[in-house]
Amino acid sequence: MKESIINLFTHLHEHAEVSWKEIETTNYLVALFEEAGFQPQRFQHIPGFSVEIGEGSPKIGLRADMDALWQEVNGEMRANHSCGHDAHMTIVTGVMQQLQKIGHLNGTVRAIFQPAEELGNGSLSVIQEGVIDDLDYLYGVHVRPFDEISYPNCAAGIQHGACLFVKGQIDGLDHHGARPHKGINAIEVVTSIVQQLSFTHIDPHIAATVKMTNVHAGTENFNIIPGKASFGLDLRAQTNEVMEQLKAKVENVCQQLSALYHVPIHIEFFDHVPAAVVNEEAAHFMAQAIEHILERPAIPIIITPGADDFHFYTIERPHLKATMLGLGADVTPGLHDPYMQFNHQSMEKGIAILTDVCLRTIKQFHMKEGED
Incomplete structure (x- = not known):
């Protein structure tokens, strides 16, 4: 053959x-x-x-x-x-x-x-x-x-392992680069999301990661502070149970930062593949x-x-x-x-x-x- x-x-x-x-x-x-x-x-x-x-x-x-x-x-x-x-x-x-x-x-x-x-x-x-x-x-x-x-x-x-993707949207308003106190900088919010997710602690015997893999914010005008941003996350876990823990962590981080910055943060989970x-x-x-x-x-x-x-x-x-x-x-x-x-x-x-x-x-x- x-x-x-x-x-x-x-x-x-x-x-x-x-x-x-x-x-x-x-x-x-x-x-x-x-x-x-x-x-x-x-x-x-x-x-x-x-x-x-x-x-x-x-x-x-x-x-x-x-x-x-x-x-x-x-x-x-x-x-x-x-x-x-x-x-x-x-x-x-x-x-x-x-x-x-x-x-x-x-x-x-x-x-x-x-x-x-x-x-x-x-x-x-x-x-x-x-x-x-x-x-x-x-x-x-x-x-x-x-x-x-x-x-x-x-x-x-x-x-x-299990895999799950996240689409996120920060819905603030743009404002002048000379007046940062007039609004929220979506890039700073994105940075806070990355920092908080880095503190995710899972049983070290089970492989798991969550990381930001996509970010879009701002325009060609460097004197505008962007109030809006979109981002993407990639979640991986060796078991379905740990994936549920990662998912809950992402939801909690986005909810807490939304309250802290007084800006809506919308997330959508998609393309879930089980372990x-x-x-x-x-x-x-x-x-x-x-x-x-x-x-x-x-x-x-x-x-x-x-x-x-x-x-x-x-x-x-x-x-x-x-x-x-x-x-x-x-x-x-x-x-x-x-x-x-x-x-x-x-x-x-x-x-x-x-x-x-x-x-x-x-x-x-x-x-x-x-x-x-």
């Missing part, structure tokens, strides 16, 4: 599309599956599709994210697969092709090609399409940086598959400060037993770097491991049913 894998990856890499615009990516993959004898089902309201093989229980989902980032590459702004989603689509497609070669399955494997992971909400729209409601297990995959897992090592789960909830049974099956394919022990679970909307599936459908394969791929310089590179041989490892875990899950399910 090596040549077909590389050809598929190359096409997806060279025809990247950003979130919610994965139209041609969907068309290309749907046509590929149809030519192979599958019956892919397009989503009704969003780009993407699902395709399955086998019948009956257990029902296993394989998720592949489809979107690219909009970045400057060699002086040109363009869609760019710098997070490995082209590899993820290639791997999941390869798994379905392998399962087709195996033949009859005493269970169902459904591949889900999801849009808009980079915006942190594509999975929620897929959930609304109803394609995961009857699944028992859900497996994902993500290529990992070289300094997190070296090729060919793999992890049976990825403990992604991972890794299922023990699913991770156990993944670890067995990794050890079988690589002939070396799996790394149990890796902890990473990044976020992934894969984890909305288990938040919204708690019955799902889910984990994500941490695929050692020697990603350099790093994920989201516009010049990201990785070891392409990792895709073959990923296909073998995910194929194994699907077959292993089906076998273990029926063994358990027999015992019951």
